[in-house]
Amino acid sequence: MDRKMANRKLIRLSQLKNKLATENLEEIDWVTFGVIVKKVTPQSANNGRTFSIWRLNDLRDLNESVSLFLFGEVHKEHWKTDQGTV
Numbered sequence: 570m571d572r573k574m575a576n577r578k579l580i581r582l583s584q585l586k587n588k589l590a591t592e593n594l595e596e597i598d599w600v601t602f603g604v605i606v607k608k609v610t611p612q613s614a615n616n617g618r619t620f621s622i623w624r625l626n627d628l629r630d631l632n633e634s635v636s637l638f639l640f641g642e643v644h645k646e647h648w649k650t651d652q653g654t655v
Contacts, residue, residue, distance in 0.1 A: 574600065583630035603627055605652050606634065611644070621648045 578599040580588050585601065588594060603625030611619050621639040639647060 581629060582625055582627040582635050583633040585635060586633070601627075602655060603635065603637075605650065605654050608650075608652050611648055619648075620644050623650075 607624035
């Protein structure tokens, strides 16, 4: 993990909203971690393609979460991932 995190900045999910407002994250090599705390049953878009929605949290502030939408190949590969997975 140390090797993969070298020269990267860790931003907690519970801090992401504030960091997006105060820093230009496009110029930073950053990473975040989250736990899938809720999964919505896969949905169909207007174009007929299926997608998933996950709610992620860093377990530090349960009131702050991020919704992640999975489309295309990412949805096909990961839609069965269990709730509680990091």
